[in-house]
Amino acid sequence: MIKFLLMVNKQGQTRLSKYYEQVELGKRAALEADVVRGCLARRKEECSFVEYKDYKLVYRQYAALFIVVGITENENELSIFELVHNFVEVLDKYFSRVSELDVSFRRGFYSLMYNQIMFNLDKVHIILDEMITNGHIVETNKNRILAPLLALDKMAES
Template sequence: MIKFVLMVNRQGQTRLSRYYQPVELGRRAALEADVVRGCLYRKKEECSFVEFKDFKLVYRQYASLYVVVGVTESENELSVYELVHNFVEVLDKYFSRVSELDIMFNMDKVHIILDEMIQNGHVVETNHSRILAPLGALDTLAHS
């Protein structure tokens, strides 16, 4: 099961966070700081899977952004690794070459995409067209 999804830049600033298990607000900042330190300071040659406290971290770097997913011990790391890539592909398709600014200024749309893919910590959709269908409908409605 997926516990959380974070998107952070190279400076360690959180650009997106979605928690699928309750975490107190006071603990979130500390958790995110620990996670960022655990992933950003690793060498490129090192594995993208990290044992962390009572769960695992799966992360991927895209330009200046890191996507980090916290998962339970029983979750398949490779499937989560591919899920991260699929998420970024969908963002690229919608924003045509997604950037950190796209994430920051279109947070609602990024959350819609993520919510179409993951619900209650479980992957529910991976098809790009089905994931983008609600946004297409919203965009059509906004332009009419």
């Protein structure tokens, strides 16, 4: 089961957090600080799976953005690793359509995507809610994930 998902920049600032279990606000700050510190300190050559207290952490880095997922012991790390990449591909698909900018190399796109995420956190939460419900993966098809968001955009245009 997925317990939480964090999006963090290289400076260690949490840009988005989504919890799938009740965690007190005071404990969230300490948890996020420990998790972020632990993941940012790792080298690129090291494994992207880390054991931390009662969780296993799965993280991926995309340019200046880290996505960290806390899961239970019985969850498959590789499926979560792929879920993170799928999530980034969905963000890529949606925000490249929204911004309509032609970015020729991925590093530039991830910087663009980072800015889009910061100004559209509500839409990122909608995407996450379509993919994960109550800590369980419910959808991975990019078109199905984006359908409600595209419908909202269409309604806003008219």
